[in-house]
Amino acid sequence: MEQSHVSALQMKHAGIERQLRDEMSRPLPDLSLVQTLKKRKLRIKEELSTA
Template identity: 75%
Template sequence: METSHVSALQLKHAGIERQIHEEMSRPMPDEVLVQALKKRKLRIKEEIARH
């Protein structure tokens, strides 16, 4: 198992989580952006699960 790769994915996942949180705390969140970020986050989560 490539632990550095998994660590990098976990960092990326956390970064996307933070972006989603920042966008949702704005007065007028961009729902399209939020949905795109959530899809990216899910793909990363699935890739982490495969390792």
């Protein structure tokens, strides 16, 4: 896999991680959003592991 693609995936992963942290720090986190973000993060992680 191309290095720039790996870098882009890592940046996306970090962005989702940040969104998750922000959402979880709210008094009433949107649990459906949290679940969606976790799924996206997992897909990116799986793609990175096959790189």
